[in-house]
Amino acid sequence: MIIYLENDFPDEQPQFMQIALNRQSYNMHPVHIEMDFKPKKTLAQRSAHRHEVYHIVLFGPGKGDFFFKDRVTTAEAGTLVLCSPGELHSFFPVHEGEQTQSEFSFTYNSGNQQNLTIPFSKLLSLYSGFTFSEWNSVVSLDEVQRTELHDILKNLSDFKENESELRFFRFYRSVSDLFALLAIVHAPKNLKSDNSLPARLSKARDYMHSHYHSKISLDKLASTACASKRHFQRAFKLKYGYSPVAYINRCRVSAAKNLLGTTSMSCAEIASEIGFDNIFYFSRLFRKITGCTPKSHRERNTCAGHH
Numbered sequence: 001m002i003i004y005l006e007n008d009f010p011d012e013q014p015q016f017m018q019i020a021l022n023r024q025s026y027n028m029h030p031v032h033i034e035m036d037f038k039p040k041k042t043l044a045q046r047s048a049h050r051h052e053v054y055h056i057v058l059f060g061p062g063k064g065d066f067f068f069k070d071r072v073t074t075a076e077a078g079t080l081v082l083c084s085p086g087e088l089h090s091f092f093p094v095h096e097g098e099q100t101q102s103e104f105s106f107t108y109n110s111g112n113q114q115n116l117t118i119p120f121s122k123l124l125s126l127y128s129g130f131t132f133s134e135w136n137s138v139v140s141l142d143e144v145q146r147t148e149l150h151d152i153l154k155n156l157s158d159f160k161e162n163e164s165e166l167r168f169f170r171f172y173r174s175v176s177d178l179f180a181l182l183a184i185v186h187a188p189k190n191l192k193s194d195n196s197l198p199a200r201l202s203k204a205r206d207y208m209h210s211h212y213h214s215k216i217s218l219d220k221l222a223s224t225a226c227a228s229k230r231h232f233q234r235a236f237k238l239k240y241g242y243s244p245v246a247y248i249n250r251c252r253v254s255a256a257k258n259l260l261g262t263t264s265m266s267c268a269e270i271a272s273e274i275g276f277d278n279i280f281y282f283s284r285l286f287r288k289i290t291g292c293t294p295k296s297h298r299e300r301n302t303c304a305g306h307h
Contacts, residue, residue: 036100052117069137130187156178201239
């Protein structure tokens with residue numbers, strides 16, 4: 001199902017996804033997102049088109065093909081396509097075969113509604129600071145990258161169902177995670193990646209910071225750190241002083257403290273927002289970590305704000 005996004009966002013948008021070029025600033029405008037849909041076979045060449053829109057397309061399990069830049073290209077699980085404005089494309093299958101796709105489309109517009117039409121490589125270069133001397137619009141992701149990208153796209157697709165005051169912030173934070181992943185995937189080969197254990201533990205910690213509001217399994221964290229579950233738990237606690245579960249809970253409580261002091265959300269709403277299903281467990285954990293209840297914390301901060 002196509003989820004249209006372009007009419008859901010306020011005129012003033014977060015500046016951390018803003019692009020500046022030739023003394024002109026451009027803001028991102030999401031267009032639509034689709035998750036795990038199966039397009040039907042069609043005459044892809046006839047439906048091929050071009051417009052001033054950026055497309056990120058991730059192919060799921062199966063094998064198929066699509067039409068891109070005047071030719072038919074094979075798609076397998078993990079095939080990633082970054083389509084720039086003006087490039088001829090049709091992501092419908094040309095031949096027989098069933099394969100799922102997930103897609104996020106967006107534009108960049110200036111204040112006078114002028115569309116940014118630079119290539120995707122230039123867009124990512126402005127975002128990341130990398131210079132992409134070699135660029136492939138179609139790449140194959142490994143299983144870890146494919147899962148991470150799919151998770152990010154799923155977070156974006158959940159936007160419509162989220163009525164939280166933080167939904168716009170969360171959406172653009174996920175977009176930032178998306179751009180960071182795309183930049184790393186396309187990073188120049190001469191940039192050596194740090195695959196040491198500390199770097200892999202840091203990556204798992206970053207995942208906690210980005211997904212603390214969701215259910216996070218130890219298996220997922222260990223996989224992110226490329227370590228066995230037992231080794232990961234031991235190494236993480238040695239490096240950060242807390243077990244992975246305790247660290248996630250501290251991230252959640254930290255977020256709760258911020259929400260208690262800056263929003264009018266109820267304690268139950270905050271508990272749900274940061275990943276707790278049980279308000280009583282949330283309250284006990286909050287008191288264990290901070291020394292006071294969520295209600296007391298809010299009252300203290302409210303009183304402090306009046307002085």
